[in-house]
Amino acid sequence: MPFIPHTSSEVESMLQSIGVKDIDELFDEIPDHVPIANFRAIEHSLTEMEMVHRLAERAKLDELGSCFLGAGSYDHHIPAAVWDLATRGEFLTAYTPYQAEASQGTLQLLYEFQTMMASLASLDVANASVYDGGSGLGEAILMAVRSNRSARNRRIVIGGAVNPFYVKTANTLVRSQGIELVQVPHENGVFDPNKCTVDEPNVVVVQQPNFFGLLENVDAISNWAAERNALLIAVVNPLTLAVLKPPGEWGEIGADICSGDGQPLGVPMASGGPSFGFLSSKMKHVRQMPGRIVGRTVDANGDVGYTLTLQAREQHIRRAKATSNICTNQGLLVTAATIYLSIMGVTGLRNTASRCHENTKYLVAQLEATGRAQRAFHSPFFHECVLRCAGNVGNLTKSMINDHGILAGYPLGEIDESLEDCLLLCATEKRTRDEIDRFVELFNRILKES
Amino acid sequence: MPFIPHTSSEVESMLQSIGVKDIDELFDEIPDHVPIANFRAIEHSLTEMEMVHRLAERAKLDELGSCFLGAGSYDHHIPAAVWDLATRGEFLTAYTPYQAEASQGTLQLLYEFQTMMASLASLDVANASVYDGGSGLGEAILMAVRSNRSARNRRIVIGGAVNPFYVKTANTLVRSQGIELVQVPHENGVFDPNKCTVDEPNVVVVQQPNFFGLLENVDAISNWAAERNALLIAVVNPLTLAVLKPPGEWGEIGADICSGDGQPLGVPMASGGPSFGFLSSKMKHVRQMPGRIVGRTVDANGDVGYTLTLQAREQHIRRAKATSNICTNQGLLVTAATIYLSIMGVTGLRNTASRCHENTKYLVAQLEATGRAQRAFHSPFFHECVLRCAGNVGNLTKSMINDHGILAGYPLGEIDESLEDCLLLCATEKRTRDEIDRFVELFNRILKES
Amino acid sequence: MPTIPTIFDTSKSGRIAGGQTPTEGDLSGLPNDLLRESKPVLPEVSELQAVRHFTRLSQQNFSIDGNFYPLGSCTMKYNPRGAHRAASQPGFLNRHPLTPAFASQGLLGCFWDLQETLKTVTGMEAVSLVPMAGAQGELAGGLMIRAYHEDCGDYERDEILVPTAAHGTNPATATMCGYKTREIGVAADGDVDIEDLKRVVGPKTAGIMLTNPSTCAVFERRILEIADIVHDAGGLLYYDGANLNAILGKVCPGDMGFDVLHLNLHKTFATPHGGGGPGAGPVAVNSLLQPYLPIPMVGKLDDQFIWLDESYFPLTIGKLAAFMGNAGILIRALAYALMLGREGMVRVAEYATLNANYLAAELSKAGFQLAYPTRRATHEFLITLNQEAKDLGVRALDFAKRLLDFDMHAPTTYFPLLVPECFLIEPTETEAKAVLDEFVSAMCKIREEAQENADFVKQAPHNQVVRRLDEVRAARELDLNWSRIEG
Amino acid sequence: MPTIPTIFDTSKSGRIAGGQTPTEGDLSGLPNDLLRESKPVLPEVSELQAVRHFTRLSQQNFSIDGNFYPLGSCTMKYNPRGAHRAASQPGFLNRHPLTPAFASQGLLGCFWDLQETLKTVTGMEAVSLVPMAGAQGELAGGLMIRAYHEDCGDYERDEILVPTAAHGTNPATATMCGYKTREIGVAADGDVDIEDLKRVVGPKTAGIMLTNPSTCAVFERRILEIADIVHDAGGLLYYDGANLNAILGKVCPGDMGFDVLHLNLHKTFATPHGGGGPGAGPVAVNSLLQPYLPIPMVGKLDDQFIWLDESYFPLTIGKLAAFMGNAGILIRALAYALMLGREGMVRVAEYATLNANYLAAELSKAGFQLAYPTRRATHEFLITLNQEAKDLGVRALDFAKRLLDFDMHAPTTYFPLLVPECFLIEPTETEAKAVLDEFVSAMCKIREEAQENADFVKQAPHNQVVRRLDEVRAARELDLNWSRIEG
Numbered sequence A, B: 001m002p003f004i005p006h007t008s009s010e011v012e013s014m015l016q017s018i019g020v021k022d023i024d025e026l027f028d029e030i031p032d033h034v035p036i037a038n039f040r041a042i043e044h045s046l047t048e049m050e051m052v053h054r055l056a057e058r059a060k061l062d063e064l065g066s067c068f069l070g071a072g073s074y075d076h077h078i079p080a081a082v083w084d085l086a087t088r089g090e091f092l093t094a095y096t097p098y099q100a101e102a103s104q105g106t107l108q109l110l111y112e113f114q115t116m117m118a119s120l121a122s123l124d125v126a127n128a129s130v131y132d133g134g135s136g137l138g139e140a141i142l143m144a145v146r147s148n149r150s151a152r153n154r155r156i157v158i159g160g161a162v163n164p165f166y167v168k169t170a171n172t173l174v175r176s177q178g179i180e181l182v183q184v185p186h187e188n189g190v191f192d193p194n195k196c197t198v199d200e201p202n203v204v205v206v207q208q209p210n211f212f213g214l215l216e217n218v219d220a221i222s223n224w225a226a227e228r229n230a231l232l233i234a235v236v237n238p239l240t241l242a243v244l245k246p247p248g249e250w251g252e253i254g255a256d257i258c259s260g261d262g263q264p265l266g267v268p269m270a271s272g273g274p275s276f277g278f279l280s281s282k283m284k285h286v287r288q289m290p291g292r293i294v295g296r297t298v299d300a301n302g303d304v305g306y307t308l309t310l311q312a313r314e315q316h317i318r319r320a321k322a323t324s325n326i327c328t329n330q331g332l333l334v335t336a337a338t339i340y341l342s343i344m345g346v347t348g349l350r351n352t353a354s355r356c357h358e359n360t361k362y363l364v365a366q367l368e369a370t371g372r373a374q375r376a377f378h379s380p381f382f383h384e385c386v387l388r389c390a391g392n393v394g395n396l397t398k399s400m401i402n403d404h405g406i407l408a409g410y411p412l413g414e415i416d417e418s419l420e421d422c423l424l425l426c427a428t429e430k431r432t433r434d435e436i437d438r439f440v441e442l443f444n445r446i447l448k449e450s
Numbered sequence C, D: 001m002p003t004i005p006t007i008f009d010t011s012k013s014g015r016i017a018g019g020q021t022p023t024e025g026d027l028s029g030l031p032n033d034l035l036r037e038s039k040p041v042l043p044e045v046s047e048l049q050a051v052r053h054f055t056r057l058s059q060q061n062f063s064i065d066g067n068f069y070p071l072g073s074c075t076m077k078y079n080p081r082g083a084h085r086a087a088s089q090p091g092f093l094n095r096h097p098l099t100p101a102f103a104s105q106g107l108l109g110c111f112w113d114l115q116e117t118l119k120t121v122t123g124m125e126a127v128s129l130v131p132m133a134g135a136q137g138e139l140a141g142g143l144m145i146r147a148y149h150e151d152c153g154d155y156e157r158d159e160i161l162v163p164t165a166a167h168g169t170n171p172a173t174a175t176m177c178g179y180k181t182r183e184i185g186v187a188a189d190g191d192v193d194i195e196d197l198k199r200v201v202g203p204k205t206a207g208i209m210l211t212n213p214s215t216c217a218v219f220e221r222r223i224l225e226i227a228d229i230v231h232d233a234g235g236l237l238y239y240d241g242a243n244l245n246a247i248l249g250k251v252c253p254g255d256m257g258f259d260v261l262h263l264n265l266h267k268t269f270a271t272p273h274g275g276g277g278p279g280a281g282p283v284a285v286n287s288l289l290q291p292y293l294p295i296p297m298v299g300k301l302d303d304q305f306i307w308l309d310e311s312y313f314p315l316t317i318g319k320l321a322a323f324m325g326n327a328g329i330l331i332r333a334l335a336y337a338l339m340l341g342r343e344g345m346v347r348v349a350e351y352a353t354l355n356a357n358y359l360a361a362e363l364s365k366a367g368f369q370l371a372y373p374t375r376r377a378t379h380e381f382l383i384t385l386n387q388e389a390k391d392l393g394v395r396a397l398d399f400a401k402r403l404l405d406f407d408m409h410a411p412t413t414y415f416p417l418l419v420p421e422c423f424l425i426e427p428t429e430t431e432a433k434a435v436l437d438e439f440v441s442a443m444c445k446i447r448e449e450a451q452e453n454a455d456f457v458k459q460a461p462h463n464q465v466v467r468r469l470d471e472v473r474a475a476r477e478l479d480l481n482w483s484r485i486e487g
């Protein structure tokens, strides 16, 4: 019996203690007229060996080589120590730290995480995670709307090229509360607030760098929102904050809330999950924050200790009035990210971000030099870039996968018909010069032949 | 500076405290006339990312599929928990448990290991490992010779088909102490003591199952040795002890010493190392045992605790008179084996051994059924078997690797010309029926075509 | 073990972990006013310092791998390492979420298998694996209920019913779906108060959210009657699957009248809780709600697995995650399902129930008060320490804290709220009888201690890295991140 | 933390970890008298019970990942996790040792690279990677020295010289090689007593075994003179590489007159010590001894890597392992070498020496007695607590045990024996200044404690899982394995 420790004599003595003749009798409160479950469609059990064999065959099918695809999930190096530590049983198999005294490890780690994330965004406070970048944007919007009570409407301006998967996800989350997302079409790839038709937006959302890898004029956008008493939500790739101006310092007063996906911080791409969403904000919004927050306090001896705090925001205390229904979050990924950030440190993170940028710049320059691709937009880009290709993008990406095991970027036609011939490309710090050069050569050859 | 934590200001203040102007000055006792090392032939440093990339390319080259090769190293399933636990930092990065109070984890584990190994062999005591099965045999012989002081000579009878790699290794270890290994040629694959020309052997060595997978008549051999006052060393595959009669129960008085390689107990094949050698023996030989031994004792409060014991046998105390020069042993592998044995337990180990046997039996039957192979020897085999093939064994194994990624067994011609057309084959519990059937089909096809 | 300085206290300006630091990239050409000037508060430590810090932090955590952890409703059972191994293979770990389906047949095949398994397990028509935890599954469920009523032109239904004992996520979810919550009472035997239900149900009822076994840890015996009442009023039934492990292979939610449910794979399917997550909360529905399932799902076209998106599900409530939810957790759950197989799944319910009933019986014999003494325990059960609190002044909280000193995690305390001074105790099927016996001994010992010296128990824990923490201060004098000045 | 029952105490007859148990195989046809009847004493526990047991055991260990661990001569420095990762790739982990070379070019390429690196590092002609630890490297060295002399027809040389301060493996190895050990004295300044050397060296001298820096933790300044004396007498010089980390990139053993040496890769090249092993002890030789190297080595033929066996090395001392030694450790060492690179290797010696000299200076300022106060520390240094033992009755052992309570592992104690009440302290280059400062504070604090209450220190440790253990009883009343009766 996998995972069940009972011997038959133990079962006997337990049944005796309970006073029943067999285990079935323990289910005698289930009314007879509820039919008995029928699990015949489920296979017989496999041993671990057989199971791993089965799933290894599956996993093998999906193995690929170099990845030039980003679009919200990035192929970064993860120091071996990160997951060696994060998967230690004491982190991996603990629950949410409800009994603080028995969970100081997780709690102190979360406190450290909050510090790092708030500081990266240059904001006051951060929570201990939401599910992912997409739902995180939804939570950020709900939080902002709750915080901006004086606002006259529930219209949220989504500026230009915010990650379309995030926008769709956020929309699912906020729609039934009467909140409307108004997307302002991008102008040459970026957000131009002057094109916004909403007079008095409640909240403005902008992404930096945006989905196309372009840099938005965040100072101007921040000021524009502030002038309209709208709260500003910044959606960011946390890695880029090592190099780019942090949301808390945008414009005169800075963004109110920062959200995004933590995958670039030590989390494998793993088909998009589990990763984690993060939220940070100005202190004045903290009581509207969803999710767990850890505070530092003292114990009965006056020694430092950590505990979950501001729980009056949360579902288990506040129930229908909670700031969110979130309960289980993405703790383990946060653990990994905290270790990742600790090992990388200021310089490691900065160099990683700048190296990604240089690699992508090199990739773009080499591809442009083939004459078969050119940048689709002219604003400066960071870390990721859209290229318009002279040829069928669908065939290109297909041939790259099938013949060379390479993921050749995201075909933007999938989300925007006007970008049918465009690829969103990215070369992280993991891509070597050789890999990039080989990619450029294949790119050139495939488009030539097609 | 990878792995060095110093900032330049710290270095400054440390130099100041020492009272030197720079680090170079700390080396001023090295005489000037010793030339300065020249490391220009060594590459510049790589980051972890670059290093892993480099070694991943190398590792990729050596990836193969199904393994039908045993001959001392076996492709068994290892429960995932084994190495997840064994590589916890506290096990992985501890030293030999010299400070017992700070090493109770390792010490208790070793005590448990000793218990399991001694019991598997049905002997009284076990040590905490030697390097591997080969050197373990050497140590066993040295131990036996020391223990059998009354013996008149230093001649060791090696019976029949003892693993030839072990014999060679043992020979390297014992030769310079004037000990002579006398190999008795096998009779139809097994050891026939009657063919032994040594009158009064000091020590007799027999392997069960032997290198060809054949079962020796261990009761008779044990009695034969006892009658000659020779000590008996049993070389075993520890996994098979779940099923086969343990050395301590061979013949009238049992074997004196049991040695072997622990690889089948949760250790990856990994090119043969690190694995571990094990030794167990009757209590009366314990003071001749090489290596670490852990004992249970009590602490100042009378509570149970564990510590290294009988250290007066060891080099750090006894120096030139020590039972061996061994110091660093194979502790981590022993840790893995202890966890493996705990998870597998009596039934798991027994079923694994018997399943290997059934798989091999099936493989042998299917191969014989092709008409292109037949068993080379007629004694009963266990877990491994020699087949005489109708065709060129060299071409067969080469084609199996190159065209199908399969390791098709060990070509015995490499160690014995008379077995030029023989393969030593093994199908562990990991080999599925499908894999075996496919192998048989390929075997048939390749030999047919050649 | 001493308290550990923060990683920032170990940090020194200018220190780097050189083995992990790529050479700096060229930033020339980027507009200066978009670049960062301030230095973020990140640790500057060596790799060893980081490894040592987090190794030591980890040692200050209770966990399933180290401790009995009978948190009721949370299902802290063994998380097989093999499942983790299976999900950590390069083909899974390195897969970019936007890799086309034709190059992802391995993953999609896994999802297909899991969908099929969960359909059987729940007795429902269709499954979407996307939701990333139980609460998100609830949200998906609520939104599907809403979409269904609106599609029926029924815009008046703006209330969700939940029992007073319900988990907090239930009412919180109702709010997120734009619904009002109406609570219904719980009867003295722990079942829903049917009369109260009849009073509040009506044309404004969008649906009801229930677990079964309920959060009172008893099997809701009149579930079919409840289903009829709600259905008759035009409402739908949502099954909160947090307790599905109690009935696995015994009865299916689909056969108890539920229209939609979520499963907490991190509970019933034993994926690790990770100190707070991640989880996975797939939703299953009957045919009524199938059109509204969150996308994407996996379908089969000829012999190929494909993604089912808006084009197949035009009425979907939409996306709940940027990509496909917690894919890695889904693989782990599949691995677990494969290892349990048909026969193992039934054993989950059987032995979880055996353990809970045994522990309840033993505690009861030892003089502790069961909250519902006339009822069977399910996979968990409730005791109340009200008497102890009155007689000895030692509350459930104090028992909980003192249990830690016995190297056992405390059960869930003060939930559900309607039972005073309660422990919700869920031993799970993976704990041995000896562990349960030790728990009973510890409880008895603590009661003895309390009789001798109540203060000693009230000041527990005594052997942990910290003494009892001041949570009031934590909330009042907010200290939510480290700063150089204080640090 | 309480003491933990043995895994056998947790065991219950008939319990199995079902997820790991294959179906039984058919044993019919095997002779009955060769089958097992007795049931071995193996645990019968669930997977969770095993996981919990070993998780808890691990928590009772000091380690580099958790603690400062300044064991002199043992080089407890950070073991990069990346090296472990690199060696754990399937291509390496699943390689059968008898896979032909043509299908093993990845592994052989690694070995080739490591051989080349170690040649440069040692300044020697040729390297064999086979020996599985330092002591086995010594054995290989001794056997090569023997083979060389015998090949020269020189059968009279039956003595190996070692300094009295030498590590125990040196004389023990001499014995294994069939040699007698002759000890030579150490002068007051820690260097070898040259006059004594001259007295004992002669026609019976097969060779001398030395470390440099020596086990007195000072650099043997007259090494070239020693080399000349021994060489002139017809002996060879063996370099015990345990301390090679002290001179990495500064000077090469090959330039100090050594003919043969081993490296402890688990020390200098930072592979994990694993609670007692595994290690790797490659040997390097000059051209004199090259023919005798243990097989196999890796060579290059055209563009292919090949195994070099007896057919290439007919004079080899032979095999030292069934296969190729501790291959996985060799890969880890190569990974480490690649990460250090040319510049990093030099830093090993520099910063290890800086740390040792700093710690020596600070301890000396704090009033502790350096064993060789006129000498530079190398990568390690010796202090003697003789004064404290005399004045306070508190011995080095007591200091060592009390240090554990400060969460620091004790340095090596009572080695070398010639310095009374000594600590051999090796901080290594991967420890930060702050840690060294904490060590000095702890030492001062313990001395204070000893002044106030010597018994308190003599009864240390106080905060560990056990109090001081009775080692005498352990050796006298042998209890070497668990048995059902006692247990």
Ligand SMILES: Cc1ncc(COP(=O)(O)O)c(C=O)c1O
Pocket (backbone or CB within 6 Å): A326, A327, A328, C073, C074, C133, C134, C135, C136, C167, C169, C170, C211, C215, C240, C242, C243, C264, C279, C280, C281
């Ligand atoms: C009864 C019940 N419902 C819902 C939830 C919420 O599930 P999750 O934490 O996965 O969001 C929980 C989790 O504790 C629960 O116990």
Ligand SMILES: Cc1ncc(COP(=O)(O)O)c(C=O)c1O
Pocket (backbone or CB within 6 Å): B326, B327, B328, D073, D074, D133, D134, D135, D136, D167, D169, D211, D215, D240, D242, D243, D264, D279, D280, D281
């Ligand atoms: C000086 C010295 N020589 C030799 C050895 C033996 O090396 P190993 O333990 O690798 O066999 C050691 C190990 O402690 C040592 O310190």
